[in-house]
Amino acid sequence: MRLSIIMAGLNGAVGVAIGAFAAHGMAGSEMDYARSLVEKGAHYQLVHAVALAAIAGLVHHVPDEKFLRFAAYAMLVGILFFCGSLYAIAFSGVTLFGVVAPIGGLSFIAGWLMLTAAGYRRFGR
Template sequence: MRWPLPAGAILGLLAVVAGAFGAHGLRGLVGERQLEVFQTAVSYQMYHALALVLVAVLAGQGWPGRRLAWAAGFHLAGILLFSGSLYLLVLAGQPWLGPVTPLGGLCFMIGWALLAAAGLGRPSTR
């Protein structure tokens, strides 16, 4: 399971780029509410990029991989659906994307639940 670390690092980098763009490039072009929505997308992207890095670290330490792999997949799907839909909502003005956002949120929740299950299912090292 090698993809979560580079994916998390790249998505973290892109979150910083998007945050800078939102703070400097979008100001004056979109309303305050749209800036808040954009910032929410950036924040959730960064949180879950870090979750991907965490999954990679845990996998590298020998944690059982199946639940971790699924957790990583759901975190990635959440970033694409949740943050992606919010970015497009603000940048492209596509209101039909609104119903996609909660699906991304659900993916985030499932990813965190799977990460918890991976921790609970890990054999004790004592």
């Protein structure tokens, strides 16, 4: 779970930095669409950075950590593909990057479902 803690910290820092850049460095009506993409990506990145930290904190409370490990990896893939595609579109203008966003969205969903499974295995019996 060391990786989850490291990735939580790095993704939290990047999410804050890129969100601040969107708010302050992307001013002007011609940048509205790109700014909205960056803000959405930063929002999802920050939410999932917190989830990664929570997953790392849960490892001592769940007897079989395999579901937690899968949850963390799925959320990392989600950040890479979903948030990354939004950032790529915003900064390059190439909308083709959007084709990978659903992979990231599905990865986020899978991560949350794996977290659910870990909780069920620990507390549902």
